[in-house]
Amino acid sequence: MFYIAVMLLIISAVIWIALFIAIRINPKTKDRSEVGGGEAPYMSESWSPHEELQTLNSMSNQDVRLLENIYNAGSISTLDELELITKESTHVLANRLKKLEELGLIVMTNTGHYEVTEYGRKILERYKEKLVLKKREEELLES
DSSP states (O other): OHHHHHHHHHHHHHHHHHHHHHHHHSOSOSSGGGTTTSOOGGGSSOSOHHHHHHHHHHSOHHHHHHHHHHHHHSOBOOHHHHHHHHOOOHHHHHHHHHHHHHTTSEEEOTTSOEEEOHHHHHHHHHHHHHHHHHHHHHHHHHO
């Protein structure tokens, strides 16, 4: 009877080790956005403030201005409209739009219009807060 109990313990330990190795070597999910049905982070609540700061740091000032222009316009349907607003070439705008889409800040609707997502609005708010704090710091340093 003792030998059977020891064998069962050894077998269960081997199974646990095999499962642990299988999970560590070949995880099913490659990204946090795949957890919970595969929704992208901009479709639901943000993962963390750290992620928002990381997104802000990966954006240039021109990217933020483009995002703000789209937000202020409500929706933009063509690159020509954006070219008139931003005074930049369509090639540069297309690259920036692609980057903003990959970050989940804008989406193209079924009608072909670009719109700012809820996550994009949060990023704009964070950017404005960051500018206000930077301005306060400069005023304090001048005093």
